[in-house]
Amino acid sequence: MTRTAKAIAMISGGLDSTLALALVRRQGIAVKAITFYTGFCITETQRRKGGRADGTVPRNEALRAAADLEVEIEYVDISGGPYLDMLVHPKYGYGKNANPCVDCRIFMMSRAREIMEAEGADFVFTGEVLGQRPKSQRRDTLRIIERESGLDGRLLRPLSAKLLPPTLPEKEGLVDRERLLDISGRSRLRQIALAEELGVVDFPQPAGGCCYLTDESFSRKFFDVLEAREAAGEERRLAPEDVVLLSTGRHFRLSPRAKLVVGRTEVENALLEHHVAGRARVEARGVLGPVALVEGEPTWEERVLASRIVARYGKGKDLPKVEVEWREGDLVETYEVEPEQDEGRIEALRV
Amino acid sequence: MTATTDMPAPARTIDTSGRLCPYPIVETAKAIRAMDDGAVLLVVATDPGIALDMPMWCKATRHEHLGTFQEGGAWKSFVRKRAPGGRP
Numbered sequence: 096m097t098r099t100a101k102a103i104a105m106i107s108g109g110l111d112s113t114l115a116l117a118l119v120r121r122q123g124i125a126v127k128a129i130t131f132y133t134g135f136c137i138t139e140t141q142r143r144k145g146g147r148a149d150g151t152v153p154r155n156e157a158l159r160a161a162a163d164l165e166v167e168i169e170y171v172d173i174s175g176g177p178y179l180d181m182l183v184h185p186k187y188g189y190g191k192n193a194n195p196c197v198d199c200r201i202f203m204m205s206r207a208r209e210i211m212e213a214e215g216a217d218f219v220f221t222g223e224v225l226g227q228r229p230k231s232q233r234r235d236t237l238r239i240i241e242r243e244s245g246l247d248g249r250l251l252r253p254l255s256a257k258l259l260p261p262t263l264p265e266k267e268g269l270v271d272r273e274r275l276l277d278i279s280g281r282s283r284l285r286q287i288a289l290a291e292e293l294g295v296v297d298f299p300q301p302a303g304g305c306c307y308l309t310d311e312s313f314s315r316k317f318f319d320v321l322e323a324r325e326a327a328g329e330e331r332r333l334a335p336e337d338v339v340l341l342s343t344g345r346h347f348r349l350s351p352r353a354k355l356v357v358g359r360t361e362v363e364n365a366l367l368e369h370h371v372a373g374r375a376r377v378e379a380r381g382v383l384g385p386v387a388l389v390e391g392e393p394t395w396e397e398r399v400l401a402s403r404i405v406a407r408y409g410k411g412k413d414l415p416k417v418e419v420e421w422r423e424g425d426l427v428e429t430y431e432v433e434p435e436q437d438e439g440r441i442e443a444l445r446v
Numbered sequence: 447m448t449a450t451t452d453m454p455a456p457a458r459t460i461d462t463s464g465r466l467c468p469y470p471i472v473e474t475a476k477a478i479r480a481m482d483d484g485a486v487l488l489v490v491a492t493d494p495g496i497a498l499d500m501p502m503w504c505k506a507t508r509h510e511h512l513g514t515f516q517e518g519g520a521w522k523s524f525v526r527k528r529a530p531g532g533r534p
Contacts, residue, residue, distance in 0.1 A: 128506075132468050142495045143466045155467070155499050161506035168506045169475065170468045 100269035101125040101216040102251070104166070105207050107305070108156025110286050110298045111254060112222030116164055117293045118253045119220055122271055128166045129210055130157035131203050134174035134338045135307040144362045156299050163297060173206060179333040182308070183321060187239070192314035194306065196231035197240060204244035211249070218249040218264040224286075225255040225279040234259075254278045254286070307342055316341045319348055319446045326351035327391075336370060343367060344387075346446040347404060353393035354446075355401045357408055358385040371422075377405045380418040380429065384409020403435035404444075450515050453524045456488035457481060463520060467495040471503050474525065478509060483529035486512065491521045500525065 102119055106112040106128045120126055132139070138153045146152035161168035181202050185195030207219045223232055230236060237259070241250045248263040256265070256275035264270045278285050290298060307313040317333075320341070325331045340356055343363050347355040355377075358364035364386035368376075375389040387405045389398075398421065406417035412434045421428045435441055460477050462470040470491040478487050489496070497514050500523045504511035512524035 132472075139467060143493075145494070152494060152498060155495070155502070158471070158499055158502040158506065162502035165508070166506060167508075168503070170472045172468075172472060 098269070099123065099125060100218070100264060101127070101214065102264075103207055103211045103214065103216050103219045104128040105203065105219060105221045106130055106157050106160055106168075107222070108158070108160040108299065109222065110283065110290065110295075111224055111227075112157075113160040113164070113295055113298050114286055114289055114293065115220055115222040115253045116160065116166060117295055118275065119251075119270075120164060120166065121293070122274060124270065126166050127210075127214060127216065128157070128161045128168040129171050129207060130161075130168060131206070132170055132172045132174055133178065133199075133306075134335065137305045137307055137310070140307070140342050144360070144366070159297065163295075169210075171206060171210070173202065174335060174338070176335075178202060179335070179338070183331055183333055187236075190230050190309065192309050192311055193317040194308040194314075196228065197236050199308075200231055200240045201243045204240060204246055204250065208245050208249070211246075217267075217269055218251050218262065219246055220251040220253055222254060223252045225252070225258050227279075227281055251275075313341060316346050316446050319346070319354075323348065323351045323354065323391075339366070340370060340388075344385075345408070347401075347441070347444040348446050349389075349393055349397040349401060349444065350391075353389060353391035353397050353401075355387060355389050355404060355444075357387040357405060374423075376420075376422045377401060378420055378422075379406050379409040379411055380420050382409050382411035382414070382417060384411065399430060399432060400435070400444075402430045402432045404441060406432055406434035407436070407441070409434075448513055450513075450517070450522050450524075453488075453512055454486045454526075456524065457485035459488040459490065461490040462496075463490060463492045465491075466493050467499065469493075470496045470523075471499050474500070474503065474523075475507075478525065478527050481527045483527055485527050487525045487527065489523040489525065491523065492519060494521065496521050496523055 102124050104116050104126050106116055141153055181198050185198040187197035189195050211219050251262050253275050255278055257277035258279055265272045320337055321331050343366050344356040344358050349355055358367050367386045367388050377387040377389055385408050389401050402419040406419055411417040416431050417434055419430045419432055460473055462473050470493055474489050500514050501511045504525060509528050510526040512526055514521055514523040
């Protein structure tokens, strides 16, 4: 070692990034951890909605990992416009669902490079494992991500380092390559053994990722928004508010110009109340029922249909008629409708 | 039992009510940067996640978590700034 190196750790708090953090710390390298807020984390959303069904609130694993290893951590919020633009126009395309993992990694690592430069750090490291994920962790894509993020030679993957070309900090003697690892593939057996060796005892079980963009149902809603905007002659884009609504409620596409979102729980109803501006708020009168929002420009027929669906999800679903309040700003109308009983029709509209 | 009345007077208070995780922690990090070593920051939040997050964030960043208390629908979290190299 020539001098004490400083590194930026990109951590999620999962097993791999926790192990990478512990491995680099073990070499006496000063580490600052960063974790990214994208707005698409399933755990974060679960916390926002009051926790799990059993009443427990999931931990923030990145904070937990940094606390366990006593490493300074910074939350980096990338959930704004440039990140959303990247999601809509990914240069390297999508994975199985709405997940542009390669572009997302490039985006995050570019930000990590900026932090590395601002902090005067020598390199960035991650918990990536060669061959663990089908697209973003192949040898060729790892190389693309490194090059396009501007981290050429300064991006270390401690868990797979011996299977990859030596990085600059290794060549400069700041990192001892011999104490790095050669893990590859999807099995976690070596990581679990390493956790025991390094004394890492508290880590979440691998859950196949925590990103909504990899979720099939979420992806349908994601592309539905983009396609509906395009069909209505608008720009193919996403706004931060879309992201909140995409993970809330049942979604029904009434037409390219109108969509209905129906709350599923009290927490979702309360959340929808915060997004009434610019939308119609629809709710049954006189019987308990969900809060619903309609966005776009529904026709008269679509207003009635939306009201019938809202009535169907309330306590008055078996009544012959239900009064439904349709509120747009100060304008309030009341429709008397039959709750929609045709499940096939409802399913055909469901996004 | 420790209560907010047993806490030292805060030098600064930030109210993150209505903002959801991770913003209370992001705002805490920003606010504490400008404070003197040993000064106390009070963070008010309505996101229940703060009760889990604040102790972990303090442990990671070496600031001192004095306590987090629920009062109705809000949480009050007291943090004493510990500058790097400052008193333990």
